[in-house]
Amino acid sequence: MATAGSLAPFRTVVIVLAAVFVALDPFSLSPIAGEKDFKVLSFPQPSLGILASIPRDEKNILKNAEIVYGGQIFGPESVLFDSQGRGPYSGVADGRVVRWEGPEKGWVEFATVVSNRTEICNPTKPPTANVKYEHLCGRPLGLRISKDGELFICDAYFGLLKVGPEGGLAEVLSNESEGEKLGFTNDLDIHDDGTIYFTDSSTKHPRSKFFYSMLESEDTGRFLKYDPKTKETTVLIKKLRFPNGVTFSRDHSFIVISETRLGRLIRYWVKGPKAGTWEHFVWLPGFPDNVRTNEAGDFWVALHCRRSLFDSIMNYFPAAKQAFLKLPLSPKSLYNIFAGKPHAAALKISPDGQILQVVEDKKGESAKLLSEVEEHDGRLWMGSVVLPHLAVIDKP
Numbered sequence: 001m002a003t004a005g006s007l008a009p010f011r012t013v014v015i016v017l018a019a020v021f022v023a024l025d026p027f028s029l030s031p032i033a034g035e036k037d038f039k040v041l042s043f044p045q046p047s048l049g050i051l052a053s054i055p056r057d058e059k060n061i062l063k064n065a066e067i068v069y070g071g072q073i074f075g076p077e078s079v080l081f082d083s084q085g086r087g088p089y090s091g092v093a094d095g096r097v098v099r100w101e102g103p104e105k106g107w108v109e110f111a112t113v114v115s116n117r118t119e120i121c122n123p124t125k126p127p128t129a130n131v132k133y134e135h136l137c138g139r140p141l142g143l144r145i146s147k148d149g150e151l152f153i154c155d156a157y158f159g160l161l162k163v164g165p166e167g168g169l170a171e172v173l174s175n176e177s178e179g180e181k182l183g184f185t186n187d188l189d190i191h192d193d194g195t196i197y198f199t200d201s202s203t204k205h206p207r208s209k210f211f212y213s214m215l216e217s218e219d220t221g222r223f224l225k226y227d228p229k230t231k232e233t234t235v236l237i238k239k240l241r242f243p244n245g246v247t248f249s250r251d252h253s254f255i256v257i258s259e260t261r262l263g264r265l266i267r268y269w270v271k272g273p274k275a276g277t278w279e280h281f282v283w284l285p286g287f288p289d290n291v292r293t294n295e296a297g298d299f300w301v302a303l304h305c306r307r308s309l310f311d312s313i314m315n316y317f318p319a320a321k322q323a324f325l326k327l328p329l330s331p332k333s334l335y336n337i338f339a340g341k342p343h344a345a346a347l348k349i350s351p352d353g354q355i356l357q358v359v360e361d362k363k364g365e366s367a368k369l370l371s372e373v374e375e376h377d378g379r380l381w382m383g384s385v386v387l388p389h390l391a392v393i394d395k396p
């Protein structure tokens, strides 16, 4: 009769063989198969005390959000209205910037980022299939309108662009800096003096592979400025981990930047004694996308998802995480493990960094996967880079 003792060597051999199989990944089943330079890094995290002190939305306010334009607009990341109240404008998955022109005309093409849009750029079903060609068709993300009515676009592939008040083909203002090509231009804001401040989320992975940047916690992200007079692009901050949304304080003395991988906001001073320096601003309970200033001067920051315990723990063991990623996991299950179930969360932050309000849809029954919260005419307009609609709610 076999005893536990006599089976032990056999069991050890099986475990060792399984470990070798996973490590070698002979059938390239792992999500990081083919990623030569994939390297998980560790990153700073807030204390549990800080996270525990952040309030939750007990009323689950965003559950009452209304879903609008369902199926008419895919992946509206940024939501914008112009000074005449026209809009919303939004950049969508097929590479165009579109504008809502009322129930009769619907969503109308306003701007494009490439001159030769061929049929590969046409909206597809499922719309996620557009990702395959977005490096050719463009993927407009952050949008802002200047005082002169010009629309500035951060396109994830083509850089910082501008188009006049009538729309059309946008012109490239900046697609490299210090000799290095911009990798993943993401969001911008415009200073009173016309200087554009913007983010390049990664020079390692393009937008279509943003999840790799998140899994690695890599630090090739940068914060830059473009001077329209000299046409020069300057790097202001290097080694950021997925810098994303940007917004000026109402007095334009500083600019808030979301650093998605760290789950925080930082701020860069433009005026005053600290001009030219940056500092940590606010820890967040999840991973922020765009941030926008409302009329009162507070900041709305949209979270793509909340922090997951698994992700936080794995961060302390980069080698174990790297080994874990050699398991044959589908991108979808990997996403669920690290990001959790889709839901909605956004926070309102004061100019001195206090969390004023948290709004959530904890189960994602109405709103989820938010990319931006834009306060306009007493309502919150919420975009999502992956969903086929906007969500709207009266200002809570």
Ligand SMILES: *[C@@H]1O[C@H](CO)[C@@H](O)[C@H](O)[C@H]1NC(C)=O
Residues within 6 Å of the ligand: 116, 117, 118, 120, 121, 136, 137
């Ligand atoms: C546009 O033209 C360039 C250069 O010929 C080409 O590489 C690219 O694939 C074209 N884009 C589309 C969307 O067909």
Ligand SMILES: *[C@@H]1O[C@H](CO)[C@@H](O)[C@H](O)[C@H]1NC(C)=O
Residues within 6 Å of the ligand: 172, 175, 176, 181
């Ligand atoms: C930058 O944009 C210009 C103008 O569209 C284009 O000719 C050039 O190839 C681009 N450079 C890079 C590095 O993408």
